[in-house]
Amino acid sequence: MHAPKVRKAIIPAAGLGTRFLPATKALAKEMLPIVDTPTIQYIVEEAIASGIEDIVIVDGKSKRSIEDHFDSNPELENNLKEKGKDKMLELVQQTTDINLYFIRQSHPQGLGDAVLTAKSFIGNEPFVVLLGDDLTQDEEPLTKQLIDRYNQTGESTLAVMRVPHDQVSEYGVIDPAAKVSEDGLYRVKNFVEKPKPEDAPSDLAIIGRYLLTPEIFEELENTAPGKGNEVQLTDAIDSLNNRQHVYAHEFKGSRYDIGSKIGFLETNIEFGLKHPQTKDDLKAYIKDLAQRLD
Template identity: 70%
Template sequence: MKKVTKAIIPAAGLGTRFLPETKAVPKEMLPIVDTPTIQYIVEEAKASGITDLAIVTGSGKGSIEDHFSSNYLLEQNLERKGKDEMLKAVQKTNDMNIYFIRQAYPKGLGDAVLTAKTFVGNEPFVVMLGDDLMTDKVPLTKQLIDSYEKSGASTLAVMRVPHEETVKYGVIDPIEEVSDGMYDVKQFVEKPAPEDAPSDLAIIGRYLFTPEIMDVLETTKPGKGNEVQLTDAIDTLNKTQKVYAHEFKGDRFDTGNKLSWLETNIEFALRRQDLSDDLKAYIIDLANKLEK
């Protein structure tokens, strides 16, 4: 069995929910406190043993490439001034092999993944979506890799969501729980209405695939929204080789809309020793003012 060392991060979306900010700034570069959202995804990949990363971008996304390029003058300046912690922060992912692939047209998530077919070759790989930040004792990507090393099968992450929200997600139709948190799946359904949803287990932004998914994506016709849906390709793959679902029980932070992005910023700031006390005091003071 080949070791999982490659990951794809689709980052070609237009980010229309965050206009006007995303007219010039990629939504993946919007900060959570002081760190671009995509940086958290790359750091999760590194912590999970990923060494080679392909970021799929589109027009106007050049700042992502700039961010992950080594800035010698900045690093030299920080080193000379003895700002060691800042230097470590900007060098965190310097030792990773990061490649950039351009998606010519916005044809959907499935098409974005397919653009990295040559990068993947004949190896298993991970897909990591930038709208979802995951925290747990063991990184979610590492959890999927550990599951793959036992089963040898494609495995995607799912999480329980309120039933009325199933229309926002791909949802699994589970056959049975074959082990703790691991499900054998009958069908994968893209954004079902609540009355049609086969379960409350929604697909979240981490996937581990065998390379055969690329062949399936090449023949997958556009689905909902006239886009190539990754969920449709997963359902097709499941008919010829097993695809499992791994239930994530850690914390998930959705950065895909303005309110959830603000909430994520607040929670991440409250977890930081250098900010938590002052921020708590501010929130309490603000709440008292608003009550008057």
């Protein structure tokens, strides 16, 4: 049976961003820049590069800056045009020609609730969920890799990545029932949230990309709030796994965790060392700083 085309994506962005206070008191965490680009723009660009046609951002209070970022700014655009700053104009305009929609999550009640908020937007179609705390890079975007897997199986597929065994307690990990293919596709037996290393069924940690069938909404509607009185998406996926197969795709590219201060700083440094306008000066600064710290 031919699997329906994956056309839509959900980007949850309603969290309070408390790890980055006081910066996030008035500014959306998703607007914090990696060098010169807001983190959420990287997520949107990954979705578009993967063939996604329609994107909904589930936001909350104090997130107006996200909507403004992806809206047109005629005054700025005219100013850049008049001054002949064509490259800057192109940078500004590339964020506006996107089929982008916004839904408000009135109360931050967990990732599962954020996904459920977008039910009417998704309808009866498969879709992807992209979390803003994970930036990924590979020859082919991770979201496109998940879509390719879905086209093979017609079933929900999560992105997982091998992590050091002593760090598994920081993640949800999968208990793989079987390895379906040698290139890293697994049938999932169940999910274990933040296990002790000695109890972990694998080192395959769930990272922030999910491709889900629309049946997940029924599971979310019947999932009781868990930790923190929030609806957990992984709880609903675990229930879904009882009625249809759920697979895991092992990602082997680069992942940047920007959900913590140290991860955010490390990502800025790594991206800064690749950015054409900053790489040389930053490399020289790091060498000089290293000598001063010795």
